[in-house]
Amino acid sequence: MGVAEETWTWLTTGAHWSGTDGVWHRLAEHLELTTVCLLISCVLALPVAVLLGHTGRGGALAVNLSNAGRAVPTFAVLVLLTLSPLGEYGSWPTVLALVLFAIPPLLTNAYVGMREVDRDVVEAARGMGMSGRQVVGRVELPLALPMIMTGVRSAAVQVVATVSIAAMVGGGGLGRIITAGFRLTYTAQVVAGAVLVAALALLVEGLFAALERLLARSRRRGGVRPPVSPEPADVQPVAG
Amino acid sequence: MSEPAGNCLVRNDWICGEYVRTRSQELVDATVQHIGITVASVAIGLLIAFPLALLARRWRAAAGPVLGLTTVLYTVPSLAMFSLLVPVFGLSVSVVVTGLVLYSLTILVRNILAGLAAVPEEAREAARGMGYGPLRLLFGVELPLALPAVVAGVRIATVSTVSLTTVGALVGYGGLGNLIYEGLHSVFKAQVLTASVLCVLLAVVADLALLLVQRLLTPWTRTGRAGRPRRAWRKAVA
Numbered sequence: 070m071g072v073a074e075e076t077w078t079w080l081t082t083g084a085h086w087s088g089t090d091g092v093w094h095r096l097a098e099h100l101e102l103t104t105v106c107l108l109i110s111c112v113l114a115l116p117v118a119v120l121l122g123h124t125g126r127g128g129a130l131a132v133n134l135s136n137a138g139r140a141v142p143t144f145a146v147l148v149l150l151t152l153s154p155l156g157e158y159g160s161w162p163t164v165l166a167l168v169l170f171a172i173p174p175l176l177t178n179a180y181v182g183m184r185e186v187d188r189d190v191v192e193a194a195r196g197m198g199m200s201g202r203q204v205v206g207r208v209e210l211p212l213a214l215p216m217i218m219t220g221v222r223s224a225a226v227q228v229v230a231t232v233s234i235a236a237m238v239g240g241g242g243l244g245r246i247i248t249a250g251f252r253l254t255y256t257a258q259v260v261a262g263a264v265l266v267a268a269l270a271l272l273v274e275g276l277f278a279a280l281e282r283l284l285a286r287s288r289r290r291g292g293v294r295p296p297v298s299p300e301p302a303d304v305q306p307v308a309g
Numbered sequence: 310m311s312e313p314a315g316n317c318l319v320r321n322d323w324i325c326g327e328y329v330r331t332r333s334q335e336l337v338d339a340t341v342q343h344i345g346i347t348v349a350s351v352a353i354g355l356l357i358a359f360p361l362a363l364l365a366r367r368w369r370a371a372a373g374p375v376l377g378l379t380t381v382l383y384t385v386p387s388l389a390m391f392s393l394l395v396p397v398f399g400l401s402v403s404v405v406v407t408g409l410v411l412y413s414l415t416i417l418v419r420n421i422l423a424g425l426a427a428v429p430e431e432a433r434e435a436a437r438g439m440g441y442g443p444l445r446l447l448f449g450v451e452l453p454l455a456l457p458a459v460v461a462g463v464r465i466a467t468v469s470t471v472s473l474t475t476v477g478a479l480v481g482y483g484g485l486g487n488l489i490y491e492g493l494h495s496v497f498k499a500q501v502l503t504a505s506v507l508c509v510l511l512a513v514v515a516d517l518a519l520l521l522v523q524r525l526l527t528p529w530t531r532t533g534r535a536g537r538p539r540r541a542w543r544k545a546v547a
Contacts, residue, residue, distance in 0.1 A: 072396040139465065140512035142472040144486060145505035148493045152501055230386030234476060237388070238493060247392050251479065256396055263392035267385045274384045 075257035098241035110171035122183020131180035138173035163240040174223035182216025222277035325499035343484025354413030362421035383415040387476045405477035413466040420462025424455030460523035471512040
């Protein structure tokens with residue numbers, strides 16, 4: 070039997086889907102970690118990015134952060150945190166690492182989105198007597214939304230990828246199926262786990278891309294002029 | 310009382326000079342493997358990305374699928390990418406290099422395309438007027454003008470590759486990542502921290518070296534205001 074067939078057999082065996090080591094449980098762990106960490110990072114990063122973007126300060130920080138994030142290996146940070154005193158607290162090292170690596174794409178995209186809002190539009194809003202808060206809420210944020218969403222999508226894909234690596238340091242998630250497969254030198258299981266992880270990442274990317282398109286369409290219907298923002302600058306997620 | 314040598318090894322400190330002294334050969338070997346994997350991956354990536362970008366530029370119909378496919382590849386998490394390549398190459402260094410080449414393609418193809426697209430039409434016209442053929446136009450005019458964007462892509466790809474190589478420890482070919490993975494299992498703090506710091510240093514040094522190369526190759530971008538290629542660079546990086 071070829072590897073493809075064996076993988077198919079593995080995936081279609083019901084026993085592999087149930088139990089603590091089963092696919093459903095690992096998928097639930099993966100989704101839970103992803104959701105929690107994405108929410109924490111959004112809460113931390115987006116207000117800061119919007120504020121920095123509105124005032125135009127800290128631009129170098131916001132932009133360089135994603136370059137710095139690229140240079141630091143997620144795997145190394147996961148191992149370092151696991152060996153640190155924090156390692157005694159279950160999945161906290163993983164959560165911290167995930168949040169750390171989700172912040173750069175969120176911060177950079179949201180900041181760039183805010184700065185790319187046409188200055189004339191902002192000036193016009195000020196001229197109409199809008200307060201700083203109103204300018205942010207009614208003008209800058211709506212126009213920056215596509216870029217902010219691009220950042221959220223990058224961060225989501227990044228988090229899904231990093232959760233899978235967390236399995237190498239004993240964390241949960243679908244990556245565990247792969248690492249267990251390596252320990253058992255069971256290639257079909259390694260490939261099956263990889264297929265599941267890849268499918269999840271592509272699904273998340275697709276869902277967020279669809280959400281972005283939906284948002285763009287509803288805004289057009291609402292009579293708001295579509296933002297004259299250039300094509301979304303691609304802050305690529307590190308496929309951690 | 311004098312402390313016995315190698316005490317920080319016994320205490321399992323994070324920072325340990327004794328570790329660096331006694332295991333320097335191990336560190337050098339891992340660093341050499343790390344550099345080898347990175348250079349091979351980015352070099353092969355460039356060799357494949359260049360014709361792909363030219364293809365996407367020549368036939369508009371090819372641009373969508375080429376960009377779409379490379380983006381899909383980029384979305385696949387590294388753990389899954391390496392695992393999927395194991396049945397093809399076995400537990401070998403080819404698994405890691407192939408995976409990293411596929412990742413670098415996304416960045417390189419995009420940046421080469423952006424760089425070529427930003428070449429001023431007047432420059433092309435002038436070259437044609439001087440009797441340049443398509444090949445000479447490409448290598449003599451377009452490519453040099455696109456170089457800042459291309460090098461920007463190579464820098465991003467290189468830094469990402471240095472970082473992602475560590476995950477290659479999964480199949481035993483992760484350069485410094487091997488030391489990090491071993492250190493995790495033996496709870497050897499000095500080994501993990503030293504290898505991690507070396508890895509970040511490697512990325513930073515590679516980035517600066519490539520920046521220097523770009524400055525030397527494109528002296529005209531240093532003078533005066535930012536020209537068009539620089540704007541393309543900004544866009545590609547942003």
